[in-house]
Amino acid sequence: MNQKYQFFLQRLFYYVYGEKFFKRLAYDWKNYPSRTQIIQKIINQQKYKSYLEIGCDNDENFSKIIVDKKTGIDPLKGGTLRMTSDKFFEKNNKNFDLIFLDGLHTYEQTIKDIDNSLRYLNINGVILIHDCLPIKIWNQIVPRMYGHWNGDVWKAIVHTRTYDHTDTYTCVADHGIGIIFKRKNMNRLIIEEKDFKKLKFKHYYNNHKKFMNIISYEEIEKIFY
């Protein structure tokens, strides 16, 4: 069965049994800076020396980043090391200035990748996470059944927004760029639901500015201190 047909059948099934909330956020990503521009700008401004990318695919981003030391992890293609993020963090003993998470786009894997990254982040370093702002319900359903797949990475951002020891933001650019610092949380999210996997898209749609701690590209500089 080809992928388009399979996605179509999965969507039909979801349409009957899944959450029915079909409003969309109005972001048009071509009007915003790219992940590569954001990563490079931060590396240059902060004079960062080491970069780790989890999930490199065709190296569309990885190959363009200019920095002293680059490590890229992917079990299938791209980067510099052929393995999953879990395998990498099991053996790793190096710290990094900037870690870009763009591997498996599920809540469970992303929160694991964030927690592992926090252990190997240099003081004054930062973790960036791709695909944090799905526009419509189809983009964020697990398993993937639509063209652009954000997955439910956004739920991992909501989760870290409740941590005491991390300060989390989401930049409105390139499908949503999560930004996590290892420092006291400046604006801790209070939320009733503690099982973050259970959060609904409707809940996200109605509260995403608060949940995700939204900032603009221009505001990025201000949150580094």
Ligand SMILES: C[S@@+](CC[C@H](N)C(=O)[O-])C[C@H]1O[C@@H](n2cnc3c(N)ncnc32)[C@H](O)[C@@H]1O
């Ligand atoms: C969206 S692509 C990455 C795109 C790339 N970062 C970019 O900016 O162009 C996701 C990649 O994550 C990889 N991946 C999937 N599961 C992974 C895992 N457990 N650990 C690391 N990478 C994973 C996939 O093989 C795929 O190449």
